[in-house]
């Protein structure tokens with residue numbers, strides 16, 4: 001057997017046990033799923049020292065490899081961040097149950113009742129970057145929504161992910177949910193094998209570069225919910241309030257530069273640029289942001305020149321490209337050309353300009369007078385997120401519980417047949433909506 005055949009055959013076993021554990025999970029009550037989430041939170045608490053030690057080892061190895069400061073910040077789990085993530089797990093437990101929700105309740109004819117009811121997807125395959133807190137967010141969302149999950153984190157976070165999944169599975173042992181609902185993969189070979197398992201896996205969510213998401217889409221028959229790069233923009237309109245615009249710019253670039261919702265390009269209307277740019281540049285440079293501008297920006301503030309490549313680059317770091325535009329229309333055209341349909345924002349006191357921006361920018365998140373960093377499941381009130389979907393079809397933007405369920409149509413009759421509703425003497429349908437309870 002080749003390495004790839006061995007990977008596929010052992011992965012089939014993993015996928016089979018996950019599928020069967022997920023089927024049992026889907027039958028459990030909301031209370032049992034919530035108890036399992038609490039058991040996970042407790043196990044994570046009691047295994048904090050092991051988790052932090054594993055994370056320190058990952059961080060040391062990544063530092064030795066020369067990881068950038070911002071990616072290091074994403075990898076690092078200190079006690080505060082870990083406690084926050086555990087609190088997030090409990091938050092998910094407290095959310096309303098997304099399973100078994102009655103979405104449509106309709107009498108088609110006397111005694112013929114249609115219901116549309118939400119249900120779990122089954123088994124999720126989620127591949128993400130070296131961000132250990134994602135393990136806790138994704139697992140709690142998966143269990144709450146009744147799904148099994150096969151996880152694969154970035155290589156720099158292998159020890160952290162392993163320690164976290166061990167704790168999660170230990171917690172599950174004390175609950176009605178089988179620990180087999182959560183699995184961890186560690187190699188790219190396993191990912192290639194996973195993509196072939198359309199019989200056992202219902203949805204693949206790749207969080208990663210555009211090229212990686214495309215690679216996944218081209219190499220699997222499993223439905224893919226792409227969470228690709230964030231080339232996010234902030235447009236400072238002619239009618240922007242300057243102090244507000246500077247504060248938003250600094251937050252959107254520097255609050256967490258490695259996050260996919262941080263801005264990469266700042267677009268500034270030509271009429272406000274001479275007043276706004278010197279202030280914004282001073283604030284950004286004061287936080288060690290490297291600025292790269294087009295010719296018009298460089299006439300106002302001394303900075304590196306931006307090239308065509310910059311407009312299409314996600315730095316994930318303290319670097320910002322800056323362009324002066326002639327109009328709102330030019331800003332929108334730039335965003336729709338170079339953006340990644342993630343999150344883009346306008347700063348303006350002109351509501352008409354804001355309306356045009358929100359309507360015409362093609363992105364999952366379009367914001368007015370606030371930072372792009374708000375693109376997040378926790379901040380949207382979803383408790384947590386699997387990631388941020390950059391696809392056009394729903395779920396789009398931060399994916400929470402609603403994005404992890406599908407639905408079934410349940411139709412109950414009493415010997416009803418279609419023949420009676422067709423032809424010359426066809427009976428009419430009532431199509432009468434009934435209470436959603």
Ligand SMILES: NC(=O)C1=CN([C@@H]2O[C@H](COP(=O)(O)OP(=O)(O)OC[C@H]3O[C@@H](n4cnc5c(N)ncnc54)[C@H](OP(=O)(O)O)[C@@H]3O)[C@@H](O)[C@H]2O)C=CC1
Pocket residue numbers: 127128129130152153154155156186187188191192207208209210212215227228229230259260314316386387388389390
């Ligand atoms: N929209 C969203 O929610 C998110 C988007 N992103 C985006 O992801 C991008 C890159 O992030 P980065 O940290 O570099 O992550 P990478 O794209 O390098 O990696 C992400 C994951 O994909 C795996 N991977 C990458 N290429 C392959 C491949 N060819 N075959 C199998 N597995 C592969 C990695 O494995 P390994 O580490 O083993 O190489 C890792 O587990 C950024 O653009 C960021 O914005 C990131 C997170 C969330």
Ligand SMILES: N[C@@H](CCC(=O)OP(=O)(O)O)C(=O)O
Pocket residue numbers: 074129131256258259260261373375376377385387388
């Ligand atoms: N929603 C998250 C960012 C999304 C995300 O997962 O991004 P990344 O840091 O690229 O892994 C946040 O605001 O921190």
